[in-house]
Amino acid sequence: MAENILYLTELLGLKVYDLKRRVLGRVRDAALVPVVHPVRIERILLSGGGGYTWVSVRYDQIESITLDGIYLSDEHLIPYHEDEYVLRLVRDLLDQQIIDAQGRKVVRVTDITFDIRREALRDVLHVLEVDIGVRSVFRRLVQGVLPRRIVRKLQHYIPVNSIRWELCNILEPDPQRRLRLNIDLTLLEEMHPADLADIVEELSPEDREAIFEAIDTEAAAEALSEMEPDIQAQIIESLETEKAADILEEMDPDEAADVLSELGKETSEEILEEMEGEPKAEVEELLEYDDDTAGGMMNTAFVAVHEDGTVADALEALRRQQELADTLNTIFLTDLDERLKAALPVARVFLSRPTRKLSELVQDDVIKVPVKEKANRIIELFDKYNLLTLPVVDEEGRMAGVVTADDIISVLRQH
Amino acid sequence: MQLLRRLKYHILIFFSVIGPGFITAMVDNDAGGIFTYSQAGAKYGYLPLWTLAPITLLLIVTQEMGSRMGAVTGKGLSDLIREEFGLRTTFLMMAVLVLANLTNVMANFAGIASALEMFHVSRFISVPIAAIGVWLLIVKGTYERVEKVFLFATALYVCYIFSGILVKPDWKEAAINSVKPVLMFDEGYLTMLIGMVGTSVAPWMQFYLQAAVVEKGITAKDYAESRIEVIVGCIAMSVIAFFIIVACAGAIHTVKPRDITDATDAAKGLAPFGQYAVLLFCAGLFNASIFAACIQPLSTAYTVCEGMGFESGVNKRFSEAPIFYWLFTLLIVIGAGVVLLPDFPLVKMILMSQVLNGALLPFVLIFMILLINKERLMKKWKNSTMFNVVGWLSVILMIGLTSALVLLSIRDIMSNH
Numbered sequence: 133m134a135e136n137i138l139y140l141t142e143l144l145g146l147k148v149y150d151l152k153r154r155v156l157g158r159v160r161d162a163a164l165v166p167v168v169h170p171v172r173i174e175r176i177l178l179s180g181g182g183g184y185t186w187v188s189v190r191y192d193q194i195e196s197i198t199l200d201g202i203y204l205s206d207e208h209l210i211p212y213h214e215d216e217y218v219l220r221l222v223r224d225l226l227d228q229q230i231i232d233a234q235g236r237k238v239v240r241v242t243d244i245t246f247d248i249r250r251e252a253l254r255d256v257l258h259v260l261e262v263d264i265g266v267r268s269v270f271r272r273l274v275q276g277v278l279p280r281r282i283v284r285k286l287q288h289y290i291p292v293n294s295i296r297w298e299l300c301n302i303l304e305p306d307p308q309r310r311l312r313l314n315i316d317l318t319l320l321e322e323m324h325p326a327d328l329a330d331i332v333e334e335l336s337p338e339d340r341e342a343i344f345e346a347i348d349t350e351a352a353a354e355a356l357s358e359m360e361p362d363i364q365a366q367i368i369e370s371l372e373t374e375k376a377a378d379i380l381e382e383m384d385p386d387e388a389a390d391v392l393s394e395l396g397k398e399t400s401e402e403i404l405e406e407m408e409g410e411p412k413a414e415v416e417e418l419l420e421y422d423d424d425t426a427g428g429m430m431n432t433a434f435v436a437v438h439e440d441g442t443v444a445d446a447l448e449a450l451r452r453q454q455e456l457a458d459t460l461n462t463i464f465l466t467d468l469d470e471r472l473k474a475a476l477p478v479a480r481v482f483l484s485r486p487t488r489k490l491s492e493l494v495q496d497d498v499i500k501v502p503v504k505e506k507a508n509r510i511i512e513l514f515d516k517y518n519l520l521t522l523p524v525v526d527e528e529g530r531m532a533g534v535v536t537a538d539d540i541i542s543v544l545r546q547h
Numbered sequence: 548m549q550l551l552r553r554l555k556y557h558i559l560i561f562f563s564v565i566g567p568g569f570i571t572a573m574v575d576n577d578a579g580g581i582f583t584y585s586q587a588g589a590k591y592g593y594l595p596l597w598t599l600a601p602i603t604l605l606l607i608v609t610q611e612m613g614s615r616m617g618a619v620t621g622k623g624l625s626d627l628i629r630e631e632f633g634l635r636t637t638f639l640m641m642a643v644l645v646l647a648n649l650t651n652v653m654a655n656f657a658g659i660a661s662a663l664e665m666f667h668v669s670r671f672i673s674v675p676i677a678a679i680g681v682w683l684l685i686v687k688g689t690y691e692r693v694e695k696v697f698l699f700a701t702a703l704y705v706c707y708i709f710s711g712i713l714v715k716p717d718w719k720e721a722a723i724n725s726v727k728p729v730l731m732f733d734e735g736y737l738t739m740l741i742g743m744v745g746t747s748v749a750p751w752m753q754f755y756l757q758a759a760v761v762e763k764g765i766t767a768k769d770y771a772e773s774r775i776e777v778i779v780g781c782i783a784m785s786v787i788a789f790f791i792i793v794a795c796a797g798a799i800h801t802v803k804p805r806d807i808t809d810a811t812d813a814a815k816g817l818a819p820f821g822q823y824a825v826l827l828f829c830a831g832l833f834n835a836s837i838f839a840a841c842i843q844p845l846s847t848a849y850t851v852c853e854g855m856g857f858e859s860g861v862n863k864r865f866s867e868a869p870i871f872y873w874l875f876t877l878l879i880v881i882g883a884g885v886v887l888l889p890d891f892p893l894v895k896m897i898l899m900s901q902v903l904n905g906a907l908l909p910f911v912l913i914f915m916i917l918l919i920n921k922e923r924l925m926k927k928w929k930n931s932t933m934f935n936v937v938g939w940l941s942v943i944l945m946i947g948l949t950s951a952l953v954l955l956s957i958r959d960i961m962s963n964h
Contacts, residue, residue: 227629240856242634264856266870272634336621337766362764369768 138197138257140221140244141272142280147201148178148189156180156209157187159202161222164259171297173246173257176202177212177220186212197248197255199280205254219302221259229335230262231301233319236327238334242268245294262300265293303339321351329358332367341370344379353382356391365394368403377406385411386431386539389418393428418533426510426524427503429543430533434523437490439465439473444486450478459538462521464498464531465490471529474498475521500525503532507543514540566694567759568614568773570842571752572606572780573701576787577839578658578810579651579897580746581832584788585813587739588795590804593717593724596792598740599785600725602747606781608941609912612919612930613753614777617760618770619928624757624911625854627918637854643907645874648751648847650900652882655843657893658836660886661811665829671887678883681841682876686861693841694763700838704787706831711790713824714817716797725789738955742901745952748945750907753915755846758853767928794828808894844878898956905949905956912942 140162148156157180165174176189187209195205219225225241232239243263249256267290274283301319320328320343332340332355344352344367356364356379368376368391380388380403392400392415404416414432421427435453437446446463453460463481465474474494484493500523501510513522514537522535576584587595613624620627629637659677660670684693731737756777765773799805799816807813810832817824845861848871852859858868865872885891916938919930930938 227633229626237858240629242856269634269638269855273638336761338621360764366764366766 136248137260138199138246138248139263139268139271140226140246141275142199143176143246143257144222145276146197146199148176149201149203150207151204153203156204156207160186161220162257163188163218163220165217166219167217171259173259175212175218178209188212191256192254194256195254197257225262225302229339230303231320231331232264232295232299233301233323234299235295236323236331238331239264239295242272259297261294261296263292263294266290267292268294303335303342317346321347325351325354326358328355333359333363337366337370340367344371345375349375349378349382352379357383357387361390361394364391369395369399373402373406376403377408380415381407381409381411384431384433385414385418386429386533388415390423390428392419393423421503424507424543425503426501426505426507426522426535427532429507429510429539430503430524430535431539432533434462434464434521434531434534435460436464436466436470436472436531439467439491441465441490442486443481443484443488443490443493446476446481446490447486450481459536462523462534463490464523465494466531469528470531472498472500472523472525472531475523498523501535502527510535511540511543566698566776567617567756567763567765568610568777569701569780569783570694570697571610571756571759572777572784573704573787574755574835574839574842575606575747575749575752575784576704576791576835577651577843578655578832578836579900580788581658581791581835582810582813583739583742583746584791585795585810586807587743588792589799589807589813589816591736591739592796592800592804593720593793594729594731594736595739595743596721596724596789597726597728598743599789599792602744602788603781603785605744605941605945606747606784607778608937609748609753609915609945610756610777610781611774612915612938613757614760614765614773615770615928616915616919616925617757618765618773619767619926620924621761621766623761623850623853624754624915624918625850627924628914629854629856631918631921631924632914634855640907640910641851641854643903644750644754645847645851645878647900647903647907648843649878649882650896650903651749651751652840652843652878653885653893654897654900655836655840656883656886657897658810658832659840661809662814662829662833662836665811665814665825674883674886677837677840678879681837681844682879685841685845685875686872688861697838697842700834701783703834704783704831706827706834707787707790707794710817710824710827710831711794711797713827714794714797714820716793717801721789721793721796741948741952741955744945744948745901745905748908749904750911751843751846751850751904753911754850755842758846758849770928794824798824840879840882844875844882847878848872848875895960898960901956902953902960905953908949909942909946912945916942 143159143162146159148159150156157178159176160179161177162173163175163177164172168174172191174191176194177186178189179186188211189204189209193204193206193209195203221244225244227241229238229240239262241262241264245260245263246257247260249258267287270290271283271287274286278286299319301317328351332343335343356367359367368380371379380391383391388411392404395403404412407415418427418430418432435449437449450460450463461478463476463478464472465476467473474491475498476490476493480493481490499513499517499519501513503524503526505524510522513519520537523531524533524535526532616624616627625637625641628640656674656677660674663673664670684696688696760773794817795813798820799807799813802819807816811829814825814828814832817828849859851874852868852871857870859871860868863871885896886893916930916935919925920935922929
């Protein structure tokens with residue numbers, strides 16, 4: 133290993149020498165100020181003599197950093213006092229959980245690796261990576277028992293397991309502090325919602341709340357739909373009513389309704405009150421149905437066209453429903469009273485001339501279920517007819533919603 | 548109407564949080580526990596029954612703190628120890644925990660072997676099958692499913708109740724002794740009392756309970772129900788212990804007081820009272836042993852990996868969480884393997900587990916009280932002064948009694964070589 137590497141746990145306890153090579157104290161913590169520099173150690177905190185007061189050394193007051201000690205170039209040190217902008221590595225990171233954005237998992241920080249750089253006649257520490265593996269565990273266990281150089285030699289036999297600093301996301305349960313630390317949340321927002329959901333499920337409720345308060349509503353809604361119902365309910369309950377309502381508005385109405393039905397009556401009413409527009413109406417409608425019936429499983433977002441329409445009309449209807457494009461596979465034909473008449477695979481519509489009448493493309497009888505149909509029966513239908521989408525109709529035969537294959541998978545997984 | 552609806556709501560919540568506290572308290576009656584209670588009844592009859600009330604109280608106090616911490620912080624005990632007290636403390640604790648639990652696992656596989664030998668099943672068949680079964684259940688099952696199996700297993704403890712009833716003990720005598728403390732300054736009697744308390748609160752339980760509360764997603768809000776669950780679980784555990792003692796008191800002590808050497812010895816003692824009493828007693832022992840043999844290795848692997856920051860979880864693949872799976876597998880393989888070795892000093896190992904459990908428990912309890920008093924972690928749910936007094940007193944009492952147990956066990960290990 134290169135000599136310009138230093139570990140946080142080696143830094144701790146290092147003696148700090150003044151200009152006359154007298155010991156000033158020992159290192160107790162190192163701090164980053166993310167708003168000033170994302171990776172440079174800005175301050176080193178010392179405790180001197182046997183006293184309890186700490187002093188703080190600015191990075192530009194250090195001349196050199198070695199395994200034998202830290203030598204200063206300036207002795208004008210100031211007493212340390214709490215500072216909200218500061219991220220203290222020992223207090224805030226060592227032994228705590230952080231998110232490895234690339235590995236998409238939650239890890240525990242066992243050590244932190246620095247790079248010692250020579251910059252304008254002084255040594256500066258830059259945070260390189262966070263150590264999480266067996267090697268860092270070994271290092272910490274034997275440190276102080278064996279001489280540092282021997283520890284370094286021995287650890288070579290154990291593979292490294294670490295994460296680049298840029299790919300870590302630091303959680304700060306106290307929301308005010310997190311914002312001031314200006315920690316970059318884009319890595320989390322860019323993750324696949326299912327991965328983010330996995331991560332969030334591994335965290336404590338406080339940390340979950342911190343993430344959901346911070347990331348944007350859309351990412352939050354997507355991640356939330358991937359979670360287990362009880363955790364969904366927990367998270368929504370922990371958030372401000374307004375934020376919770378915003379997130380639920382972004383979710384598919386059937387999923388939002390499921391979440392609300394998991395909550396206590398009062399809480400769910402409060403949140404529903406706060407919701408707005410179309411999502412609210414749809415969710416309210418869905419809440420009327422039992423969980424294990426077609427009504428409870430269905431989604432109210434679907435594309436329906438009048439049965440006398442043409443392929444061009446259908447394509448126009450699809451264009452207006454761009455949000456559905458990812459999962460949509462069926463177009464429904466209805467009469468003037470919105471009664472379901474037929475179903476058409478989207479592909480068949482696409483492959484036909486724009487002027488053709490939709491009713492001419494219909495091949496099979498439409499398979500549909502009433503809103504009160506039981507979940508078991510619906511699963512049977514999906515299996516028997518290899519369905520991707522199943523329309524649900526109300527007492528008058530009007531389109532109420534659709535059950536899709538992913539709803540079926542969720543139901544099956546819970547059984 | 549309003550009241551009725553509220554009641555219904557609370558009952559619903561109670562059943563949705565039932566699991567962790569109940570299971571943990573019941574696993575407390577593992578092979579070692581059953582042996583201790585059987586011995587108490589066989590040797591001293593109904594006399595030791597009064598200890599069950601204070602034992603229940605101690606159990607409630609410690610379990611309540613663990614489940615409260617789990618519900619409020621959403622973190623396991625080993626997580627919190629790591630975060631608040633650092634890696635080295637955690638590592639030492641985990642090392643002792645693994646050793647102690649390994650001996651616990653051995654004791655439970657021994658329990659499986661001897662219970663099934665009463666049904667004429669050779670241990671060379673029963674133990675490997677049980678080990679593989681346990682491994683598969685945990686590795687292939689989901690938490691919800693495994694918990695259902697566990698809850699079913701707790702129901703099987705009813706065996707002991709029936710077994711106790713079949714023996715037709717002297718209920719009046721049992722009732723009187725349940726509330727009338729009798730202290731005798733007889734060395735054997737004191738040793739037995741200490742043993743009874745010592746087996747009731749084990750270090751691994753505290754880790755398991757808190758982790759299970761977290762896993763179940765119980766939050767501070769549903770905590771009131773969780774607390775009731777813990778209390779109900781602890782009482783249920785004592786009821787079972789009561790029937791074990793009563794069965795052995797009625798069947799063995801009243802006939803001819805004597806020392807029994809293991810739990811099946813106790814079962815044999817029930818023979819004059821009918822085949823069913825024996826069968827039920829053995830079925831109970833088998834159930835308890837296999838139940839504990841499932842939970843202990845699993846909980847150990849989880850605890851260690853969480854504390855040390857290694858990947859864990861039965862929903863991960865072997866390659867994703869190698870340390871977790873290796874640890875879990877090794878605990879089962881070694882725990883089951885030694886039971887098959889001829890001349891393995893099993894009794895000595897079980898005494899060893901008392902020593903290790905006893906050595907670890909004070910630290911676990913002290914860390915728990917320190918953690919539960921941290922405002923930053925527990926907010927308004929930290930211990931009240933009253934609870935702290937009770938908590939510390941329990942801790943001191945447990946420490947005193949377990950240190951005594953440790954010394955006695957060491958003495959036995961020395962003298963039995």
